[in-house]
Every structure is written in C-alpha cells, then in structure tokens.
Amino acid sequence: MPNAVTAIDLGKILSIQRAIAGQLDFRAVIRAVSNEISGLLPHDHLDVAVLSGDNAQVAAYETGLHTEWDAETSAFKPVAESPIRDLLRGRVGHIVTDDAQTDPRFHFAGAFSQPIFAAGLHSRLHVPLKVEGRVIGSLSFSTQEIGTYGDDEVEAAKVVADVLSSYFYSLRQSELARQHELQQMEAEARAEGLRIGALHLTEELENARQAIGMDLHDQTLADLTRISRSLKRLLARDALRPGDLQPLLEEVEHCVRELRVIIDNAKPSVLQFFGFGQAVEALLERSVRADSSLLDYRLVDDGDSGIEDLPGNTLVALYRIVQEAINNTIRHANASRIDVEIGRRDGCVRIVVADDGSGLSRTSGRRYGGLSNMQTRASLIQAALSVTPHPDGRGTRLEIVLPDPPAGGTPTAPDNRK
Known part of the structure; x- marks a missing residue:
C-alpha cells in the first residue's frame, strides 16, 4: 500500500x-x-x-x-x-x-x-x-x-x-x-419597492380622478351647457320649425359618446362584456385611429391562455398594464407597429407587448416614467413584469408573466424572465 x-x-x-x-x-x-x-x-x-x-x-x-x-x-x-x-x-x-x-x-x-x-x-x-x-x-x-x-x-x-x-x-x-x-435585505427592499410603488399608484389614481373631473367639466359639462342653451332658445320661440330638433339631437348623441369614452377610460367595461382579448383589440384599434404615425398592429390570442378565468381585479390590472404599455409606445417610441401576444407557457399566462420603435436606450426617459406603476400593479397580483430591448435589436419588449395559483392559494411570481 x-x-x-x-x-x-x-x-x-x-x-x-x-x-x-x-x-x-x-x-x-x-x-x-x-x-x-x-x-x-x-x-x-x-x-x-x-x-x-x-x-x-x-x-x-x-x-x-x-x-x-x-x-x-x-x-x-x-x-x-x-x-x-x-x-x-x-x-x-x-x-x-x-x-x-x-x-x-x-x-x-x-x-x-x-x-x-x-x-x-x-x-x-x-x-x-x-x-x-x-x-x-x-x-x-x-x-x-x-x-x-x-x-x-x-x-x-x-x-x-x-x-x-x-x-x-x-x-x-x-x-x-x-x-x-x-x-432580509431583499425582503425589505421588495417591501420598500411596493410601498413606493403603491404611493405612485395612489398618486396615479388621484391624477386619474382629477383627469376625469376635468374631462367632465371641459367636455360633458360644456356639452350639456350648450344643449341647455339651445333648449332655452327653442322654448322661447312661438313654434318649432321642421329640423329645429335635429342639431340638438346630434349634440346629445355626441355628448353621450364622449361620456362613454370617459367612463370606459375610468373602468374598462368592455372587459365585462367581450373579454380581455377583444378589450385589448379595441384599445389597439382606437390607438391606431388616434395616431396617424402608428401604421399597423397585430394581436395574437391563442385562446387557450385561461386569462378569461382570472378574477376581475386581476384582469383589470393586466389590462391597465397593457394600456400603459401601448400608450407609452404611441407617445414616446416613434413606432410604426405594435404587437400584442396573449398565450400560455410553462403553466403561466403570458402577455407580450412589443414595438419597433426607438428602443430603451434612445427613448425619452418619460416613456418609462409609469414603469413603477406597472411594476406595482404586477406585484399586487403577484405577476412578474420585465421590459427589455426587442431581440431583433429594434424596439422594446414588455412581458407580463402570471403563474397559476397553487391549490387553495395565490399565485407566486416566477424569478426568472425568459
């Protein structure tokens, strides 16, 4: 040996x-x-x-x-x-x-x-x-x-x-x-991040309430005031002539349409009536019509994501994140195309919003001023959110990943971002 x-x-x-x-x-x-x-x-x-x-x-x-x-x-x-x-x-x-x-x-x-x-x-x-x-x-x-x-x-x-x-x-x-x-430090950092995010979200909600008040004042109240004056003028006449009511009817219809827009912006009721996919498609259609520089969009919904089975508050949070991502793209990215994918992979609901715009490095910082609010919304429903450059080198890719909840529990956000 x-x-x-x-x-x-x-x-x-x-x-x-x-x-x-x-x-x-x-x-x-x-x-x-x-x-x-x-x-x-x-x-x-x-x-x-x-x-x-x-x-x-x-x-x-x-x-x-x-x-x-x-x-x-x-x-x-x-x-x-x-x-x-x-x-x-x-x-x-x-x-x-x-x-x-x-x-x-x-x-x-x-x-x-x-x-x-x-x-x-x-x-x-x-x-x-x-x-x-x-x-x-x-x-x-x-x-x-x-x-x-x-x-x-x-x-x-x-x-x-x-x-x-x-x-x-x-x-x-x-x-x-x-x-x-x-x-312990990571847990404290997450808690502090949620606290700051919740504060930003509270500020956002207050800003949204103020915006609704201004919309109602500047748009709806102005329309109703104009309609009221028109009615007073008609009532002051001895007799109505043919066609006197037609302009008034058109103003009422316009007021109703504008009021519906304000209400839909405050609460996406289309989610209740038509589902998440159609609500996002309607949002994309309105965005394309409102912005001439955005030439095209594509929505891919595999129909098997299980997203429609999620609780109402979760759907609203996901919709708000997608809405913010689309609005950021339109306002700041100079994109000609935006793609939204709704699907399922590895036991998770996955939503991707991608554009061909100026990307993360060359885009104004204002584009992601609302990112903390999106992160907070995601955290509150225990989803993971990531914003990265698009793999093809142009544009930006935002991904939301929401795992299935365990039996009798709430979902746990995944740690990794694929």
Whole structure:
C-alpha cells in the first residue's frame, strides 16, 4: 500500500492549523489543507461537502481535479442524490473503496455519480465532519489509481477532519448568517419597492380622478351647457320649425359618446362584456385611429391562455398594464407597429407587448416614467413584469408573466424572465 500513514504527529496538526488560519472561504481552506497533507494522504481530487441548514442539501468545494460536484457548477444538490448519502446521514462512520467506478455503494437510482467516471476517479476515501456529534459535512479524497487507501489513511483522514470540523462549521454558520441577512435585505427592499410603488399608484389614481373631473367639466359639462342653451332658445320661440330638433339631437348623441369614452377610460367595461382579448383589440384599434404615425398592429390570442378565468381585479390590472404599455409606445417610441401576444407557457399566462420603435436606450426617459406603476400593479397580483430591448435589436419588449395559483392559494411570481 503506497504512502501508508500510521499517525499524524502534533507538528503536522499545528502546520495544518497555521495554514488554514485566516482563510475565509471553503476553497481557500481545502487548498491550504491539500498542500499540507499531500505527502500523507495522496489525492488527485480533494473536496469538502457541506450540508445546508436543514441538512437536506449539500454543496461541495474542491481542489485538484475539477468535477461537476463543485458548487460553482451544480450549487446545492439534494443529499438523496449524493453518492455518499449514507455518510452524510450518519449511517456509516466512513467510506473507503478501491474502485468507485465498480462499487455499487456509489451507483444507485438517481445518484449524481457521473463525475466519478468523467474525472477517472477510482480510489475514494470519505470521513465525516462532525461538531458536537452531529454530521455537518464530509471530507473526501480521491485518486485515479486503484487501491490507494487503507486503514491507516482512514485514521489519518479522521484526524484531519477533526482538526477542520470546527473551522468549517464556523464558515458554514457565517455563510448561513450572510444568506439570511441578504434575504432580509431583499425582503425589505421588495417591501420598500411596493410601498413606493403603491404611493405612485395612489398618486396615479388621484391624477386619474382629477383627469376625469376635468374631462367632465371641459367636455360633458360644456356639452350639456350648450344643449341647455339651445333648449332655452327653442322654448322661447312661438313654434318649432321642421329640423329645429335635429342639431340638438346630434349634440346629445355626441355628448353621450364622449361620456362613454370617459367612463370606459375610468373602468374598462368592455372587459365585462367581450373579454380581455377583444378589450385589448379595441384599445389597439382606437390607438391606431388616434395616431396617424402608428401604421399597423397585430394581436395574437391563442385562446387557450385561461386569462378569461382570472378574477376581475386581476384582469383589470393586466389590462391597465397593457394600456400603459401601448400608450407609452404611441407617445414616446416613434413606432410604426405594435404587437400584442396573449398565450400560455410553462403553466403561466403570458402577455407580450412589443414595438419597433426607438428602443430603451434612445427613448425619452418619460416613456418609462409609469414603469413603477406597472411594476406595482404586477406585484399586487403577484405577476412578474420585465421590459427589455426587442431581440431583433429594434424596439422594446414588455412581458407580463402570471403563474397559476397553487391549490387553495395565490399565485407566486416566477424569478426568472425568459
């Protein structure tokens, strides 16, 4: 047996402790350990596996041969998939094999053992890292030779593990505390973002109320005042002539049409009567008619999105986001075309509003002044919203993603944006 080790003397233990002193991450520690013990415990690959706070997952940090076990490649993996799960669960005191490529302990249904073959590993030695009798991870040595490790190497590895366990435990607790702090900061940032967004939304609602008041004053009230004066003039006559009422009737019809526009802008009643797709199409038609520079639009509704089954307040929020996106495009993007897609993918309702306009970088900042309001509307219905340059290099693409709610619950916004 090559490089047999009967014991590790006090001097070697002290040299290991000096080498790891001040190292602040797992990889730096194992690199220092690798250099100190290479003559005592031969290895082509050395790693430390560290359990998560709930002991359900494990992340590996390695030196020597690089494998897919490393946290940079695979991050945390379920303990159930680890080839050394029995060690991590405290079922065995150590694992040693002459050839891991043929040892059935490393190969079971669902095992993440492919790196054994990819790195050409044969001899493997694994010992637990323990603190107060609890397994917090493992220390593992591997070579590309067969039959490297025996009883002496097992005992030496256990001594090294005992030296390292408390240090790795401190690093793990520090990492968990840092993750908790980051999560708390992210939660506080989300809450603050929602608070600011809700404030903007409240301001928007107040502005909308003022706009409705001005519309009613400037348009409807003016029309009704004019109609009233016309009626007074007609009543002052001794007799009505043919055609006297026709102009008055046209003014009343005009007033009704204008009032309907104001009401529809305040509450999109077309959603109730015709559904989301037709409401958006009607919005696009009005936008094209009102803006001569917008030459064309396209609406694609696959009819199988399930959007019509959403609660009324959710539909209104989605409609308002789409309305704001279309209005921003018309006012600021100098676009000749706008496309809206309503569909379903990966268990989510997805709405895309895309244009061929001036894009994010060259567009006036005013175009996205209402983005915080759109983000707030999306957050309140637990949808994800993203605004990105269009993939073809021209224009802008806005996407809203609304997951299905879990059984008996509310939807959870997805983290990623595809």
